[in-house]
Amino acid sequence: MMGPVLAACLLIILSTAWISQANGATCKKDGGVCTCNDQTKNVDCSSKGLTAIPSNIPVETTELRLNFNSLSKLSPTAFHGLSKLTLLSLQGNQLQTLPVGVFDQLVNLADLRMNINQLRSLPPKIFDNLSKLKELNLEGNQLQSLPEGVFDKLAELKTLDLSSNQLQSVPHGAFDSLSSISNVQLFGNPWDCSCKDILYLRDWINDNKDKVTGAQDAACGDQQSKAVLEITEEEAAEDCVYPNTTTAIPTTIITTLASSNDDDIPELPVPQENFQKFLGYQEPDHLPTQPQCLMSISGYLGLMMFFVLISAAILYVIHFLKKA
Structure with a gap:
């Protein structure tokens, strides 16, 4: 009677090993690309392309570094x-936009680093859950x-770095809720000092000189x-309206279209990505890198080997029972 028992144990061991490998594929020790420290719960995926x-x-990770990718x-x-994250570093990447809600579950985050990217704007309420x-x-x-x-919503924020951007002004009251800021x-910003909007920033800096580096x-x-x-208020006398740089249409194009007949309007090329969206095509959330592709191939091979061993174990059990 030991034959079937041994076969069942073999199946359990193989299943556990394969599932463990699949779930831990991020960490280098399991064939992944990142360095994981089980003691500190830190994951470092820096400079991996x-x-x-x-x-x-x-899910237990407290610090995640994705620098210079x-x-x-x-x-x-x-x-x-990843609700246990306290540090998230995205420094030195090529991020141009942030999706709405991307940080919503990071309720314990204390340190967010997005410096040296290509962000042109921030979504409304992007930091609202990061109390x-x-x-x-x-x-x-x-x-x-x-x-x-x-x-x-950032009442506990102590350090805010907005240097070396293209900011011309900040909304009125932008810093009023930062009660812990130091x-x-x-x-390094081209502040527009001809517009009335700058007066809020002027007054805030004057009132908080000890906090502004x-x-x-x-x-x-x-x-x-x-x-x-x-x-002075005399110098900042203009009522300026800054266009939405993501949707504004150049004045020259509007004038040209308004003064042209329908037959004269050139056919504008539509980007291929628009056709793809129209046809229902969507890019995957995660595009695999070369190391990830290798991981996927190894995963499939491991799965195939898993099923081969299961089949062999089942045949062994059947053979044993027939002999019995």
């Missing part, structure tokens, strides 16, 4: 299930504007020798 977030990141976009669910955030680094992007109330960096370096874009905090 990744174009997508690795799958199967352990080739990430140009994120799936809205990229970090779902424990203490450090936010957006330095070295291409931000041209900030949404109204984007920092309103370090703000604003230099290099307050004198937050200079007007058209006259870098003059600091924002030195602007």
Whole structure:
């Protein structure tokens, strides 16, 4: 009677081993691309040439580093299930946009680093669920504007770096909810000191000089020798409206179309991606990298071997029972 028992044990052992390998494929020790530390719960995927977030990141992870890869976009669910994260670093990638809700489940996040990317704007309410955030680094992007109330829920934020972007102004009241703030960096932006919108920033800097690193370096874009905090109301007298850079149509195109007959309007080429969306095509959330492809191939081979061993075990049991 020991034959069937041995066969059943073999099946259980093989199943457990295969499932364990499949679930741990992110970590280098299991054939993945990232370095995982079981003691500190840290996962380091820096400088791996990744174009997508690795799958199967352990849910117990507290620090996740994805620095200096080739990430140009994120799936809205990229970090779902990682509610224990306290640090997330996306520094040195090629991110141009952020999907709505991408950080919503990171309720324990204290440190978010997105510096040195290509972000031109931020979605409204993108940080609303990050009530424990203490450090936010957006330095070295291409931000041209900030949404109204984007920092309103960050009452515990201590450090905010907005330096080296393309900001011309901030919404009125943008920093009023930052009751714990102690370090703000604003230099390296082309602040527009001819518009009334700049007066809020001027007054806030004047009231918080001890919190603004290099307050004198937050200079007007058209006259870098003059600091924002030195602007007078007479100098900032214009009512300026900044266009939405993602949807604004150049005035020359509007004028041309309005003055032309229908027959004269040239046929505008439609990007291929629009046809793909029209036909229902959607890009996958995670585009596999070369190491991930190799992982997938090894996974399939492992699955095939698993089924071969199961079949062999079943045949052995049948053979044993016939002999009995």
